Each structure stands twice: as C-alpha cells, then as structure tokens.
Amino acid sequence: NAGVTQTPKFRVLKTGQSMTLLCAQDMNHEYMYWYRQDPGMGLRLIHYSVGEGTTAKGEVPDGYNVSRLKKQNFLLGLESAAPSQTSVYFCASMDRANEQFFGPGTRLTVL
Amino acid sequence: RKEVEQDPGPFNVPEGATVAFNCTYSNSASQSFFWYRQDCRKEPKLLMSVYSSGNEDGRFTAQLNRASQYISLLIRDSKLSDSATYLCVVMWMDSSYKLIFGSGTRLLVRP
Numbered sequence: 001n002a003g004v005t006q007t008p009k010f011r012v013l014k015t016g017q018s019m020t021l022l023c024a025q026d027m028n029h030e031y032m033y034w035y036r037q038d039p040g041m042g043l044r045l046i047h048y049s050v051g052e053g054t055t056a057k058g059e060v061p062d063g064y065n066v067s068r069l070k071k072q073n074f075l076l077g078l079e080s081a082a083p084s085q086t087s088v089y090f091c092a093s094m095d096r097a098n099e100q101f102f103g104p105g106t107r108l109t110v111l
Numbered sequence: 112r113k114e115v116e117q118d119p120g121p122f123n124v125p126e127g128a129t130v131a132f133n134c135t136y137s138n139s140a141s142q143s144f145f146w147y148r149q150d151c152r153k154e155p156k157l158l159m160s161v162y163s164s165g166n167e168d169g170r171f172t173a174q175l176n177r178a179s180q181y182i183s184l185l186i187r188d189s190k191l192s193d194s195a196t197y198l199c200v201v202m203w204m205d206s207s208y209k210l211i212f213g214s215g216t217r218l219l220v221r222p
Contacts, residue, residue: 031208040119042198042214043155050208058209090154098143098202100210102154 001026006091006103013081013110021076021106023091029101031094032074033058034066036087037105043090049074081110114138115213117199123219128189132216134199135181141211142204144175146184149196149215158184158197189220 004025013019023032030051035043045058047066055066063085065077074093078085086109092100117134124130136144144161159166161173161182172185182199199213 033210035212040214042115043210043212045209048209094208098208099145099157099160100155102156104154 003027004091004093004101004103006089006106008106009104010107011109013078013108015082015110017081018077018079019081019108020078021089021091021108023074023076023103024072025074025093025101026072027093027095027101028071029093029095030071032068033092033094033100034064034074034076035090035092036060036085037090038087046076046089081108083110086110113213114211115199115201117213117216119214119216121217121219123221124189125221126189126191128220129185129187130189130218131183131185132197132199132218133181133183134213134216135179136199136201136211137180138201138203138211139177139180140203141180141201143202144173144182145200145202145210146171146173146182147198147200147212149198151195155198155212186218189218191220191222194218194220 033048034046049068052071089106091103146158147155148158149155165174170187174183196215
C-alpha cells in the first residue's frame with residue numbers, strides 16, 4: 001500500500017496563477033483532510049470531506065476550493081494564488097480508530 | 112486564546128534523561144486526544160492516543176486530566192532518535208471528526 005500520496009512535492013507560483021494539489025489514498029478511508037502548516041502556527045484545517053461527493057470548510061478555507069469526486073482522491077485548488085498562501089500543505093485520511101495518516105506534503109511558494 | 116496550547120521549547124536534554132511535555136486545551140467538549148510526532152520537513156505521524164486512565168507504550172507515557180483540561184507526555188531514557196517536534200492533538204466528536212493541533216514542542220536530545 002502506498003498510503004497517502006501527494007502531488008506535486010514542490011511548486012513555485014506567481015501571484016494570480018492557479019493550481020491544483022492532488023491527494024490520493026489507497027486505504028479506503030471515508031474521511032480526508034487538507035491542512036496548511038506555517039512556522040509557529042501548527043497545522044490548520046483548510047477543508048475536509050466525510051465521504052465521496054461531500055466537502056466542508058475548515059478553519060482557513062478562504063482562497064481554496066476542494067473536490068471529492070472519487071473516494072480515493074481529494075483535490076485542493078487555488079484559484080488565484082497569493083503570497084499569503086506560501087506554506088506547506090498536508091493531506092490526511094482517517095481510519096475507523098481516528099488515526100490520521102498524512103501524505104508527505106507539498107511545499108508551495110507564491111512569489 | 113488558542114484552542115490547544117503547548118510550550119514551543121526547545122527542550123534540550125542529554126541522552127538518558129526523562130523529559131515531560133504538557134498541553135492544555137480550551138474546549139471541554141473535546142473527546143479524543145493524541146500525541147503526534149513530526150520530524151523536520153516530514154509529515155506528522157501518530158505517536159500514541161491518550162486514554163482517560165493513562166497509557167504507556169515503552170518509554171512513552173501519556174496522561175489526561177479532564178478536570179484541568181491538560182494532557183501530558185513523558186519520555187523516559189531519551190534517545191538521540193527522539194529529537195523531533197511533538198504535537199498535541201484533540202478531536203471534537205462532532206460529525207466532522209476534526210483534529211485541532213497544537214503548535215508543537217521541539218525536543219533536542221544531545222549525546
């Protein structure tokens with residue numbers, strides 16, 4: 001099993017550009033999450049999904065959109081990137097014992 | 112006030128030392144508690160869940176005090192490989208199963 005994978009691993013964008021981050025899990029988990037991690041602030045929840053076809057806002061959703069068309073995939077979109085979105089983005093899925101499994105992260109820089 | 116608060120450290124200890132971290136949480140409705148470990152530039156990984164009666168896993172002991180709303184992690188006989196950031200995590204048992212992360216406590220174990 002690959003667990004949770006994320007693509008891309010690194011990306012540099014210019015202000016105003018758009019991009020999509022892909023998260024995939026092969027553990028058949030219902031729950032999936034997108035976080036961002038900034039120095040000194042811990043992980044903050046952007047959006048999450050409790051099952052295929054459902055999404056909901058987390059703590060810091062502004063400037064992001066998500067989609068969960070297939071159970072194994074959770075996409076995070078940035079419509080118009082801003083320097084404030086420079087961060088490390090982690091995707092996670094959760095099993096029935098409430099353990100979250102994280103992907104390796106995407107390091108995004110917005111110039 | 113942050114929902115989950117931790118001393119950022121760093122805690123700098125010699126090999127073989129015993130070190131303890133505390134974490135406080137503000138939401139009395141929090142239902143589940145965890146300690147995650149995060150190595151530099153890596154994703155968080157579950158270290159252990161925290162049960163009401165306290166639990167031990169090898170050199171690691173976790174305690175929960177619901178009345179005072181704090182969680183602790185004790186590491187005995189520290190190893191160089193224990194150097195990492197330890198994240199205190201609480202879960203609200205609503206339909207989202209969201210995790211709230213502390214900013215982390217950094218541990219450095221020196222030879």
